[in-house]
Amino acid sequence: MNCHSATSCAATREGAVALLGNPNVGKSVLFQRLTGRYATVSNYPGTTVEIARGVSSAFDGVTVLDTPGLLTLPAHGDEEKIAARILLEEPVRAVVHVGDAKNLRRTLLMTVQLAEMGLPMVLALNMMDEAEAHGVRLEPDVLAERLGLPVIPTIATTGQGIERLQCAIGEARSAKSPLTYPAALESELDSLVEVLPPASISPRGLGLLWLCGDPVTEDWLRARLDEPQMLGLVAGRRGAAAALRGLPADVVQGVRSAFVDRLMAQASAEGYVSSQGVTASLTRLTIHPLWGWPILAAVLGGLYAFVGIFGAQTLVGWIEGRLFGETINPWLASWVARLVPIDWVVDLIVGKYGLWTMGMTYALALILPIISTFFLAFSLLEDSGYLPRLAVLSHRVFRAMGLNGKAVLPMILGLGCVTMATLTTRILETRRERMLAVLLLALAVPCSAQLGVVMGMLGAVSFGATLIWVGVMLAVLVCVGWLAAKLVPGERSTLLIELPPLRRPVASNVVVKTAARLEWYLKEVVPLFLLGSILVFVLDRVGVLDVASRWAEPVVTGWLGLPPEATLAFLMGFLRRDFGATGLFALQSQDLLTPLQTVVAMVTITLFIPCVAAVLMIARERGWRMTLAMTAFIFPFAFAVGGGLRLLLHAAGWT
Amino acid sequence: MNASKVTCPLCGHRFHSEARSVCGACPLAKGCEFICCPACGYQIPDTERSLIGRWLAAGFRRRATPDAAMPQTLADVPAGWSARIADTGGASAPRHQQLRAYGLEALTWVRVIQHRPVTVVAVAGTELALEAELARRVVVDSLRP
Numbered sequence: 001m002n003c004h005s006a007t008s009c010a011a012t013r014e015g016a017v018a019l020l021g022n023p024n025v026g027k028s029v030l031f032q033r034l035t036g037r038y039a040t041v042s043n044y045p046g047t048t049v050e051i052a053r054g055v056s057s058a059f060d061g062v063t064v065l066d067t068p069g070l071l072t073l074p075a076h077g078d079e080e081k082i083a084a085r086i087l088l089e090e091p092v093r094a095v096v097h098v099g100d101a102k103n104l105r106r107t108l109l110m111t112v113q114l115a116e117m118g119l120p121m122v123l124a125l126n127m128m129d130e131a132e133a134h135g136v137r138l139e140p141d142v143l144a145e146r147l148g149l150p151v152i153p154t155i156a157t158t159g160q161g162i163e164r165l166q167c168a169i170g171e172a173r174s175a176k177s178p179l180t181y182p183a184a185l186e187s188e189l190d191s192l193v194e195v196l197p198p199a200s201i202s203p204r205g206l207g208l209l210w211l212c213g214d215p216v217t218e219d220w221l222r223a224r225l226d227e228p229q230m231l232g233l234v235a236g237r238r239g240a241a242a243a244l245r246g247l248p249a250d251v252v253q254g255v256r257s258a259f260v261d262r263l264m265a266q267a268s269a270e271g272y273v274s275s276q277g278v279t280a281s282l283t284r285l286t287i288h289p290l291w292g293w294p295i296l297a298a299v300l301g302g303l304y305a306f307v308g309i310f311g312a313q314t315l316v317g318w319i320e321g322r323l324f325g326e327t328i329n330p331w332l333a334s335w336v337a338r339l340v341p342i343d344w345v346v347d348l349i350v351g352k353y354g355l356w357t358m359g360m361t362y363a364l365a366l367i368l369p370i371i372s373t374f375f376l377a378f379s380l381l382e383d384s385g386y387l388p389r390l391a392v393l394s395h396r397v398f399r400a401m402g403l404n405g406k407a408v409l410p411m412i413l414g415l416g417c418v419t420m421a422t423l424t425t426r427i428l429e430t431r432r433e434r435m436l437a438v439l440l441l442a443l444a445v446p447c448s449a450q451l452g453v454v455m456g457m458l459g460a461v462s463f464g465a466t467l468i469w470v471g472v473m474l475a476v477l478v479c480v481g482w483l484a485a486k487l488v489p490g491e492r493s494t495l496l497i498e499l500p501p502l503r504r505p506v507a508s509n510v511v512v513k514t515a516a517r518l519e520w521y522l523k524e525v526v527p528l529f530l531l532g533s534i535l536v537f538v539l540d541r542v543g544v545l546d547v548a549s550r551w552a553e554p555v556v557t558g559w560l561g562l563p564p565e566a567t568l569a570f571l572m573g574f575l576r577r578d579f580g581a582t583g584l585f586a587l588q589s590q591d592l593l594t595p596l597q598t599v600v601a602m603v604t605i606t607l608f609i610p611c612v613a614a615v616l617m618i619a620r621e622r623g624w625r626m627t628l629a630m631t632a633f634i635f636p637f638a639f640a641v642g643g644g645l646r647l648l649l650h651a652a653g654w655t
Numbered sequence: 656m657n658a659s660k661v662t663c664p665l666c667g668h669r670f671h672s673e674a675r676s677v678c679g680a681c682p683l684a685k686g687c688e689f690i691c692c693p694a695c696g697y698q699i700p701d702t703e704r705s706l707i708g709r710w711l712a713a714g715f716r717r718r719a720t721p722d723a724a725m726p727q728t729l730a731d732v733p734a735g736w737s738a739r740i741a742d743t744g745g746a747s748a749p750r751h752q753q754l755r756a757y758g759l760e761a762l763t764w765v766r767v768i769q770h771r772p773v774t775v776v777a778v779a780g781t782e783l784a785l786e787a788e789l790a791r792r793v794v795v796d797s798l799r800p
Contacts, residue, residue: 072756076749102780106758134780213748247748253755287784289771392784395773404786405773429749494746494755495773495786 015091015200016063017056017169020083020114021098022106023069024500025127029156030098031066034058034166040481044110050423051082058166062093065330069427073113073393074214074249078426084216087117087201089144094120094172096165101131101138101153104268108260109253111147112179118202120172121149124165128153130501144268147302149175157506177204181255183213184243188236195232197224211237212249283502287392296393299386303377304455308466311373312456320365329357344541353540359533362582363526370452372514378416378448379513383505387412391497400478402485403428407437414445416517418610421445422617438622442614443634444477445607449525451576453585454602460588461595472603474646524613525576536568545571559643560604561650562597563587565654570605576606596646596654609634661690661699672701713732727759730774730790732767738795739764747791757783 017034019027031037035054052066068079068087075084084094097114099107104125111123125131125140144151150168153162180186183276190208199220201207209217210233226558237248244251285291333350340346350357381387388407407428414421418441425437446454458466485492539545549556549567556567565587573580586602587593593601609615609631619627661672666760670693678684678691688705689698700708732738743754758778759765768775768782774790776783 074752076753100780103758105779106756106781109756131780136780249748249752250744253752253760255754257760284768286774287769289769392773392775395784395786399786405784470794494750494789495784496750496757496758496789497784499775499782499784501782 015093016053016065017059017091017094017096018065018067018090018569019096019098020067020070020086020110022071022100022103022110022266024498025069025098025100025107026156026539027069027098028052028066030096030124030126030154030162030165033156033159033162035064052087056166059170064093065090066450070110073110073209074212075216077429078329081216082165082426084214085220088117088199088206088216088220090200092119092200094169096122096169098124098126101125101128102134102136104131104136104138105260105264108143108263109256111149112259113208115147115149116177116179116202116207116208119178120174122165122168122172123147123151124154125151125345126154126156128154128160129158136268136440139267142264146263146266147178151175157509170635174202177202179255179259182244182251184240184354185248188240191236192233195229197221208252211240212252213237213247241604252589258434273459279502282613283389286386286389286502287499290392299381303381303564304459304466306377306570307370307374308455308459311370313459315373316366316456319369324361324365325418329361332356337553348534348537351537353533353537355530355533355537359530360526362579362586363522365528366585367449367525367578368518368521370456371448372518374448374452375416375514375517375521376510377610379510379517380505382513383503383510385500385502388497388499391495393501395495397478398481399492400485401440401481402436402488403433403481404493406495406497407433410437410441411445414441414447415451416448418442418445418447419614419617422614422621425621429465429493430490432488433493433620435622436481436484436488437627439630440477440481440617442609442618442630443480443607443637444473446473447578447610449521450581450606450610453578453581454606457581457588457598457602458587461598465595465599468599468645468649469602469606472641473606476607476641525578528576528612529579532572532579535575536572539571555639559639559646560600561646562601563592565592566597566601569601573605573608576611578604578611580605585618594655596649599649599654600642600646603645604638607634607638607641661692663692663695663697664699665697666695667693668692670694683788690724695736727795728791729776729793729795730770730784732789732795732798734769735800737764737766737799739797740793741796742794743792745794746789750792752790754793757781759783764799 019025019031021032031052034056036056036057037052050068054064054066055061056064059473065086067083070080070083072080073084075081082561087095095114095117097111099111100109107123107125109539114121123143125138127144128138131138138153140151140153150172152161152165152168154165156162173407181189188211189204189207193203193212196203196206196210206217210221221233225233240248259341286295306316330348336346336350340349346350347354349355352358390408391405393405394408398405398407409427410421410424413424421441422438425434425441428434428437454469455466536545539548545568548571549564552567553564554572556562556570557564566584569580569587571580572583581602584593584598584605588598615627615631618630662669672690678687681687681691688701688708690697690701702709729738729740740759740761742761743751743759743799746754758781759776763778765776765778770779770787770790773784774785776785
């Protein structure tokens with residue numbers, strides 16, 4: 001398609017271009033293609049839980065919105081409601097419905113629904129390569145004609161069809177509603193058109209959302225209508241249900257399904273054929289009740305070898321021991337001492353608790369190599385589509401904790417960053433489930449930096465020490481989860497999750513995602529590590545560190561049985577637990593920790609709240625009251641478990 | 656046992672599983688994992704109480720060939736078989752709508768891949784995992800290998 005100028009084709013409406021569609025259909029990749037702005041892309045539903053905004057140069061600075069996946073309207077979970085609100089509350093000049101070409105039926109069901117809203121719209125049939133690989137043959141022109149809107153086949157990962165899509169967005173127009181519902185419903189819709197307040201979508205689309213019981217629409221209407229008007233709407237909906245002898249949502253869905261079936265028969269030359277071969281077999285084996293476990297063990301073993309041994313021992317040994325310890329730090333220390341005449345400034349920069357010797361060395365020499373290897377391995381796992389398959393294997397464990405297997409996603413993402421994983425708990429359906437998941441994340445899921453330090457320290461002790469740490473963390477997770485599930489009122493929702501196919505990760509996406517995360521890490525962590533260094537330096541200078549050490553001695557040396565120097569690490573752990581863990585790493589490097597002390601210290605600090613950013617995120621998602629309650633529980637609990645473990649291991653003969 | 660009525664495999668007598676009319680006189684009744692037929696005394700494993708009995712019974716059920724004419728739920732369809740959906744209305748309203756959005760609606764054929772640890776089904780290009788509790792709410796009316 002030859003588009004002379006995307007800008008000249010642009011629609012005259014005001015507002016943004018919104019990318020909407022089912023979860024895991026490639027909206028974020030399209031967003032990148034249209035705006036050039038990076039958005040995290042993975043092979044599992046729920047990667048996007050907030051709206052991302054970017055500016056498209058092809059449309060003369062028009063904003064493009066990347067939205068969370070929307071499975072159904074009425075919207076259910078929090079992230080679906082965010083996407084649904086776009087339609088009602090955001091001025092939208094055009095909607096790009098991104099659909100999975102190999103799941104044509106599901107795609108068209110949503111297309112029909114969006115078309116009824118009267119917004120200028122384009123259908124991007126994405127993943128055409130996968131559809132063709134599965135034998136699906138489509139007639140986009142037939143679809144376009146029957147739906148009355150542009151239908152553009154795309155392969156977002158390679159950029160195929162993007163230029164045509166840009167042109168089509170510029171020329172997008174409102175599609176005609178192709179459906180007629182039973183008389184009782186049409187009559188109620190006609191009445192609604194008279195009373196509904198003006199919205200960015202058509203009155204008919206708004207009326208259908210209301211009749212189908214969409215909670216976002218209900219909230220939107222309640223904010224604009226008075227109580228008698230709302231009562232009138234409710235009565236009308238009840239009347240329609242009585243006349244239809246069923247829920248309007250079911251009747252509407254039935255009409256849409258019948259239309260889509262007819263459309264499929266005309267526009268789909270050949271249907272989906274299940275794939276065979278090695279990938280298909282591996283896909284099955286990853287969720288097999290027996291073989292799924294050895295595969296999981298192999299994946300975890302590979303992760304441990306790459307991050308725990310190669311990253312935390314080999315790379316750190318080289319960078320921290322040789323590069324920083326033998327070359328950079330001594331050289332810098334001598335230069336600063338020569339150039340700066342004030343002693344305390346020299347100490348602040350290259351002293352025991354100096355900005356460079358502590359803050360930057362911790363961040364760059366100890367943590368950076370570890371999280372680089374972790375983020376790389378994690379990106380590969382994310383893009384392979386393996387992670388959601390763990391929902392199948394882990395469901396029973398999460399069931400005991402009042403959750404379902406879907407909770408494995410935020411838990412595993414927590415291994416990358418607990419703060420971001422707290423946001424991902426939005427994919428869980430009930431408030432109770434989100435609260436339980438946030439508590440478990442804050443308590444017993446170590447983030448990448450923490451995990452790397454733990455692997456490095458415990459790997460240096462013995463594999464048994466690592467197993468004890470893993471065992472304690474899992475026991476805490478299950479026991480606290482089980483107890484919290486008993487105490488928190490409410491019911492568990494049943495598991496229903498889509499399992500995306502295993503895919504070969506695209507190298508460019510893995511590299512870009514790893515680099516973006518490392519950039520974020522450096523921006524987030526380095527300032528906090530520097531701040532922590534200054535704090536420790538000041539506390540040391542004014543003598544508070546000694547007082548705090550003496551004050552904390554009964555707990556740190558008495559109860560946990562650690563050397564007095566470990567007090568400083570735990571104080572740093574209140575700021576960021578990986579900062580504290582790195583302090584313990586430094587103690588171990590100086591042979592100040594025995595194997596028993598190393599295990600106890602690692603368990604205790606892992607059970608700390610992750611960091612200040614995580615606290616702020618928990619407060620944003622769950623409120624300050626719950627955040628304070630969690631904090632008040634977690635810190636004493638961490639010391640109680642650490643001390644209890646010390647007694648147990650001591651009794652078992654550990655020293 | 657799920658069924659309120661039990662048929663004795665030895666004498667064919669049908670009785671309520673919870674009646675336990677003969678248990679009162681038995682000194683081993685406390686913690687017993689059997690149901691005794693009140694007519695002949697035959698011991699039938701109580702799969703509600705016996706963990707091992709439940710696992711083994713579930714294993715044998717999976718190997719059984721289903722009666723293609725008998726309406727049942729998705730949870731009863733053996734792995735590797737396809738089933739035609741009759742109704743998903745037994746699920747909660749949100750789940751019902753989500754199942755329909757995924758393509759699990761009346762007259763659609765789905766293939767059951769496995770039941771353990773959770774039920775996994777394939778419908779067109781989508782693979783879905785759903786737990787047994789939800790699979791039991793999806794009624795099917797026809798099966799094929």
